[in-house]
Amino acid sequence: MKTREFFGKFCSKFLVGNLIAMILVIIVLAVGVNYGLDWYTHHGEEIKVPNIEGMEISKARAMLEEKGLIVVVTDSGYNKRLPADCVLAQNPDAGLMVKTGHTIYIIVNSASSPTVAIPDVVDNCSYREAEAKLVSLGFKVLPPQYVTGEKDWVYGVSCNGRKVSVGERISIEQPLTLLVGSGQYGMDDVSVVEPEVEMPEGGGDDVDEFVEVKE
Numbered sequence: 001m002k003t004r005e006f007f008g009k010f011c012s013k014f015l016v017g018n019l020i021a022m023i024l025v026i027i028v029l030a031v032g033v034n035y036g037l038d039w040y041t042h043h044g045e046e047i048k049v050p051n052i053e054g055m056e057i058s059k060a061r062a063m064l065e066e067k068g069l070i071v072v073v074t075d076s077g078y079n080k081r082l083p084a085d086c087v088l089a090q091n092p093d094a095g096l097m098v099k100t101g102h103t104i105y106i107i108v109n110s111a112s113s114p115t116v117a118i119p120d121v122v123d124n125c126s127y128r129e130a131e132a133k134l135v136s137l138g139f140k141v142l143p144p145q146y147v148t149g150e151k152d153w154v155y156g157v158s159c160n161g162r163k164v165s166v167g168e169r170i171s172i173e174q175p176l177t178l179l180v181g182s183g184q185y186g187m188d189d190v191s192v193v194e195p196e197v198e199m200p201e202g203g204g205d206d207v208d209e210f211v212e213v214k215e
Contacts, residue, residue, distance in 0.1 A: 051094035084111035151183030
């Protein structure tokens, strides 16, 4: 085979047509992927997150969905100064730029104050320890009420004059009072031991004489 004939086969119309078709396919795929990614990721489309804190949840949801954002309620809180079912917090914050389809996480105000179980502080810890535990749970602790018992030891918890038990759920809006030992004991708490009197041998009249000497 001559050299001219060999190169002539590579330069045939069929081979050149296939090469051109392959190049065109590669170009189309590259352009399609580029525009497809821009469409999928909403390249160049940015939305300013509105401030929805304090807004009723239904109105906030409608506003965000109208802008192409997704709303997810993650938790509820309680603020007695705000109406129920309003937005307490949002994430991302207002003013940030996000893309269409981004999720906005919000916390909604509860209609009533949350209740918390009373921890095991009765006859289990000192006043300072019990106060710290209750305050960390969100309770307000009033000045203690002192009762007969060991000083600074917790003997009970009361709410509005009613003694509450461990594990009972109480609203954090209700203040609590700890029943704390004063360090003093009443007469009923002191046991009286009668002194033992040794009886002399023989008994009889010697007993009166012995008692008289003891006095």
